[in-house]
Amino acid sequence: MATKSKTRLKSVAAPTVPQTRDDVAELIAGIGIDSREIILLEVEMNNTLARLKEEFEQRAEPARRRIEEAQRGVQAFCEANRLELTANGKVKTHQFTTGEVQWRTRPPSVRITGEDAVMFSLRSLGLSRFIRLKEEINREAILNEPTAVVGVPGIRISQIEDFVVTPFEVELCAREAV
Known part of the structure:
Protein backbone atom coordinates (compact mmCIF):
# COMPACT_ATOMS: atom_id res chain seq x y z
CA MET A 1 0.00 0.00 0.00
CA ALA A 2 1.32 3.42 -0.90
CA THR A 3 2.24 5.62 1.98
CA LYS A 4 0.77 9.04 2.09
CA SER A 5 3.32 11.82 2.45
CA LYS A 6 2.46 14.68 4.70
CA THR A 7 2.65 18.16 3.25
CA ARG A 8 4.73 20.33 5.50
CA LEU A 9 4.09 24.02 5.56
CA LYS A 10 6.90 26.26 6.56
CA SER A 11 6.35 29.77 7.70
CA VAL A 12 8.79 32.58 8.02
CA ALA A 13 9.78 33.20 11.58
CA ALA A 14 8.07 36.17 13.08
CA PRO A 15 10.36 39.14 13.54
CA THR A 16 11.41 40.17 16.96
CA VAL A 17 8.79 42.60 18.08
CA PRO A 18 10.14 45.28 20.36
CA GLN A 19 8.43 45.48 23.72
CA THR A 20 9.53 48.93 24.83
CA ARG A 21 10.46 52.31 23.40
CA ASP A 22 14.09 51.54 24.16
CA ASP A 23 13.84 48.31 22.14
CA VAL A 24 12.42 50.30 19.21
CA ALA A 25 15.19 52.89 19.48
CA GLU A 26 17.77 50.08 19.51
CA LEU A 27 16.28 48.46 16.37
CA ILE A 28 16.23 51.84 14.60
CA ALA A 29 19.88 52.37 15.52
CA GLY A 30 20.67 48.91 14.11
CA ILE A 31 18.87 49.80 10.87
CA GLY A 32 21.02 52.92 10.59
CA ILE A 33 24.23 50.95 11.22
CA ASP A 34 23.26 48.30 8.64
CA SER A 35 22.22 50.97 6.10
CA ARG A 36 25.58 52.71 6.44
CA GLU A 37 27.35 49.35 6.08
CA ILE A 38 25.46 48.75 2.82
CA ILE A 39 26.46 52.22 1.59
CA LEU A 40 30.11 51.53 2.42
CA LEU A 41 29.92 48.19 0.60
CA GLU A 42 28.40 49.89 -2.44
CA VAL A 43 31.18 52.50 -2.43
CA GLU A 44 33.79 49.74 -2.16
CA MET A 45 32.10 47.80 -4.97
CA ASN A 46 31.97 50.87 -7.24
CA ASN A 47 35.63 51.68 -6.52
CA THR A 48 36.60 48.09 -7.33
CA LEU A 49 34.53 48.16 -10.54
CA ALA A 50 36.11 51.47 -11.56
CA ARG A 51 39.61 50.03 -11.07
CA LEU A 52 38.69 46.89 -13.03
CA LYS A 53 37.13 48.94 -15.83
CA GLU A 54 40.23 51.13 -16.06
CA GLU A 55 42.49 48.06 -16.10
CA PHE A 56 40.53 46.44 -18.93
CA GLU A 57 40.33 49.70 -20.87
CA GLN A 58 44.12 49.99 -20.65
CA ARG A 59 44.53 46.38 -21.78
CA ALA A 60 42.16 46.99 -24.72
CA GLU A 61 43.89 50.21 -25.85
CA PRO A 62 46.62 48.51 -27.96
CA ALA A 63 43.95 46.53 -29.82
CA ARG A 64 41.93 49.73 -30.39
CA ARG A 65 45.02 51.46 -31.81
CA ARG A 66 45.76 48.47 -34.10
CA ILE A 67 42.14 48.52 -35.34
CA GLU A 68 42.28 52.26 -36.04
CA GLU A 69 45.58 51.90 -37.89
CA ALA A 70 44.31 48.92 -39.89
CA GLN A 71 41.10 50.82 -40.69
CA ARG A 72 43.11 53.77 -42.02
CA GLY A 73 45.25 51.41 -44.13
CA VAL A 74 42.22 49.59 -45.53
CA GLN A 75 40.53 52.91 -46.30
CA ALA A 76 43.65 54.31 -48.00
CA PHE A 77 43.93 51.23 -50.23
CA CYS A 78 40.22 51.19 -51.01
CA GLU A 79 40.07 54.91 -51.78
CA ALA A 80 43.07 54.55 -54.12
CA ASN A 81 41.37 51.62 -55.87
CA ARG A 82 37.77 52.78 -55.48
CA LEU A 83 36.82 52.70 -59.16
CA GLU A 84 38.06 49.14 -59.54
CA LEU A 85 36.45 47.98 -56.28
CA THR A 86 33.10 49.63 -57.05
CA ALA A 87 32.91 48.65 -60.72
CA ASN A 88 33.38 52.29 -61.77
CA GLY A 89 30.96 53.54 -59.11
CA LYS A 90 28.14 51.10 -59.91
CA VAL A 91 28.23 49.48 -56.45
CA LYS A 92 29.03 50.82 -53.00
CA THR A 93 30.24 47.57 -51.42
Whole structure:
Protein backbone atom coordinates (compact mmCIF):
# COMPACT_ATOMS: atom_id res chain seq x y z
CA MET A 1 0.00 0.00 0.00
CA ALA A 2 1.32 3.42 -0.90
CA THR A 3 2.24 5.62 1.98
CA LYS A 4 0.77 9.04 2.09
CA SER A 5 3.32 11.82 2.45
CA LYS A 6 2.46 14.68 4.70
CA THR A 7 2.65 18.16 3.25
CA ARG A 8 4.73 20.33 5.50
CA LEU A 9 4.09 24.02 5.56
CA LYS A 10 6.90 26.26 6.56
CA SER A 11 6.35 29.77 7.70
CA VAL A 12 8.79 32.58 8.02
CA ALA A 13 9.78 33.20 11.58
CA ALA A 14 8.07 36.17 13.08
CA PRO A 15 10.36 39.14 13.54
CA THR A 16 11.41 40.17 16.96
CA VAL A 17 8.79 42.60 18.08
CA PRO A 18 10.14 45.28 20.36
CA GLN A 19 8.43 45.48 23.72
CA THR A 20 9.53 48.93 24.83
CA ARG A 21 10.46 52.31 23.40
CA ASP A 22 14.09 51.54 24.16
CA ASP A 23 13.84 48.31 22.14
CA VAL A 24 12.42 50.30 19.21
CA ALA A 25 15.19 52.89 19.48
CA GLU A 26 17.77 50.08 19.51
CA LEU A 27 16.28 48.46 16.37
CA ILE A 28 16.23 51.84 14.60
CA ALA A 29 19.88 52.37 15.52
CA GLY A 30 20.67 48.91 14.11
CA ILE A 31 18.87 49.80 10.87
CA GLY A 32 21.02 52.92 10.59
CA ILE A 33 24.23 50.95 11.22
CA ASP A 34 23.26 48.30 8.64
CA SER A 35 22.22 50.97 6.10
CA ARG A 36 25.58 52.71 6.44
CA GLU A 37 27.35 49.35 6.08
CA ILE A 38 25.46 48.75 2.82
CA ILE A 39 26.46 52.22 1.59
CA LEU A 40 30.11 51.53 2.42
CA LEU A 41 29.92 48.19 0.60
CA GLU A 42 28.40 49.89 -2.44
CA VAL A 43 31.18 52.50 -2.43
CA GLU A 44 33.79 49.74 -2.16
CA MET A 45 32.10 47.80 -4.97
CA ASN A 46 31.97 50.87 -7.24
CA ASN A 47 35.63 51.68 -6.52
CA THR A 48 36.60 48.09 -7.33
CA LEU A 49 34.53 48.16 -10.54
CA ALA A 50 36.11 51.47 -11.56
CA ARG A 51 39.61 50.03 -11.07
CA LEU A 52 38.69 46.89 -13.03
CA LYS A 53 37.13 48.94 -15.83
CA GLU A 54 40.23 51.13 -16.06
CA GLU A 55 42.49 48.06 -16.10
CA PHE A 56 40.53 46.44 -18.93
CA GLU A 57 40.33 49.70 -20.87
CA GLN A 58 44.12 49.99 -20.65
CA ARG A 59 44.53 46.38 -21.78
CA ALA A 60 42.16 46.99 -24.72
CA GLU A 61 43.89 50.21 -25.85
CA PRO A 62 46.62 48.51 -27.96
CA ALA A 63 43.95 46.53 -29.82
CA ARG A 64 41.93 49.73 -30.39
CA ARG A 65 45.02 51.46 -31.81
CA ARG A 66 45.76 48.47 -34.10
CA ILE A 67 42.14 48.52 -35.34
CA GLU A 68 42.28 52.26 -36.04
CA GLU A 69 45.58 51.90 -37.89
CA ALA A 70 44.31 48.92 -39.89
CA GLN A 71 41.10 50.82 -40.69
CA ARG A 72 43.11 53.77 -42.02
CA GLY A 73 45.25 51.41 -44.13
CA VAL A 74 42.22 49.59 -45.53
CA GLN A 75 40.53 52.91 -46.30
CA ALA A 76 43.65 54.31 -48.00
CA PHE A 77 43.93 51.23 -50.23
CA CYS A 78 40.22 51.19 -51.01
CA GLU A 79 40.07 54.91 -51.78
CA ALA A 80 43.07 54.55 -54.12
CA ASN A 81 41.37 51.62 -55.87
CA ARG A 82 37.77 52.78 -55.48
CA LEU A 83 36.82 52.70 -59.16
CA GLU A 84 38.06 49.14 -59.54
CA LEU A 85 36.45 47.98 -56.28
CA THR A 86 33.10 49.63 -57.05
CA ALA A 87 32.91 48.65 -60.72
CA ASN A 88 33.38 52.29 -61.77
CA GLY A 89 30.96 53.54 -59.11
CA LYS A 90 28.14 51.10 -59.91
CA VAL A 91 28.23 49.48 -56.45
CA LYS A 92 29.03 50.82 -53.00
CA THR A 93 30.24 47.57 -51.42
CA HIS A 94 33.20 45.34 -52.17
CA GLN A 95 33.61 41.84 -50.79
CA PHE A 96 37.05 40.66 -49.75
CA THR A 97 37.70 37.09 -48.62
CA THR A 98 37.75 38.21 -44.97
CA GLY A 99 35.09 40.90 -44.97
CA GLU A 100 33.65 43.78 -46.89
CA VAL A 101 34.04 47.52 -47.26
CA GLN A 102 31.21 49.95 -47.89
CA TRP A 103 30.88 53.53 -48.96
CA ARG A 104 27.65 54.97 -47.57
CA THR A 105 26.48 58.53 -48.08
CA ARG A 106 24.60 60.00 -45.15
CA PRO A 107 21.43 61.94 -45.86
CA PRO A 108 22.02 65.67 -46.40
CA SER A 109 21.69 67.92 -43.36
CA VAL A 110 21.16 71.65 -42.95
CA ARG A 111 23.36 73.64 -40.58
CA ILE A 112 22.28 77.10 -39.56
CA THR A 113 24.57 79.75 -38.05
CA GLY A 114 22.99 82.95 -36.81
CA GLU A 115 19.40 81.71 -36.87
CA ASP A 116 17.80 85.15 -36.43
CA ALA A 117 19.81 86.61 -39.32
CA VAL A 118 18.96 83.61 -41.53
CA MET A 119 15.24 84.04 -40.77
CA PHE A 120 15.49 87.75 -41.66
CA SER A 121 17.27 86.85 -44.92
CA LEU A 122 14.68 84.21 -45.81
CA ARG A 123 11.82 86.67 -45.19
CA SER A 124 13.58 89.41 -47.18
CA LEU A 125 14.06 87.04 -50.12
CA GLY A 126 10.43 85.87 -50.06
CA LEU A 127 11.42 82.40 -48.84
CA SER A 128 9.20 82.34 -45.73
CA ARG A 129 8.07 78.81 -46.65
CA PHE A 130 11.38 77.74 -45.09
CA ILE A 131 10.34 79.26 -41.76
CA ARG A 132 8.05 77.29 -39.49
CA LEU A 133 5.15 79.02 -37.81
CA LYS A 134 6.84 78.60 -34.47
CA GLU A 135 9.60 80.79 -35.81
CA GLU A 136 12.29 78.28 -36.56
CA ILE A 137 13.97 77.43 -39.82
CA ASN A 138 12.44 74.44 -41.62
CA ARG A 139 15.50 72.36 -42.41
CA GLU A 140 13.46 69.65 -44.13
CA ALA A 141 12.00 72.21 -46.56
CA ILE A 142 15.51 73.53 -47.27
CA LEU A 143 16.66 69.99 -48.02
CA ASN A 144 13.71 69.61 -50.42
CA GLU A 145 14.62 72.84 -52.25
CA PRO A 146 18.34 73.41 -51.73
CA THR A 147 18.75 75.62 -54.82
CA ALA A 148 16.28 78.18 -53.46
CA VAL A 149 18.57 79.07 -50.54
CA VAL A 150 21.85 79.25 -52.44
CA GLY A 151 23.54 82.48 -51.42
CA VAL A 152 21.56 82.95 -48.18
CA PRO A 153 24.19 83.85 -45.58
CA GLY A 154 24.35 81.38 -42.69
CA ILE A 155 22.90 78.36 -44.51
CA ARG A 156 25.19 75.55 -45.54
CA ILE A 157 24.01 72.15 -46.74
CA SER A 158 26.49 69.40 -46.07
CA GLN A 159 26.60 65.67 -46.68
CA ILE A 160 29.07 63.22 -45.17
CA GLU A 161 30.13 59.86 -46.55
CA ASP A 162 30.98 57.08 -44.09
CA PHE A 163 33.48 54.34 -44.83
CA VAL A 164 32.59 51.07 -43.06
CA VAL A 165 34.69 47.92 -42.63
CA THR A 166 32.79 44.80 -41.48
CA PRO A 167 34.83 41.66 -40.81
CA PHE A 168 33.06 38.35 -41.36
CA GLU A 169 32.57 36.48 -38.15
CA VAL A 170 31.66 32.88 -37.62
CA GLU A 171 30.67 31.37 -34.31
CA LEU A 172 32.11 28.09 -33.17
CA CYS A 173 29.59 25.30 -32.64
CA ALA A 174 29.89 22.76 -29.86
CA ARG A 175 31.17 19.43 -31.16
CA GLU A 176 28.91 16.49 -30.59
CA ALA A 177 30.28 13.48 -28.71
CA VAL A 178 31.04 10.53 -30.92
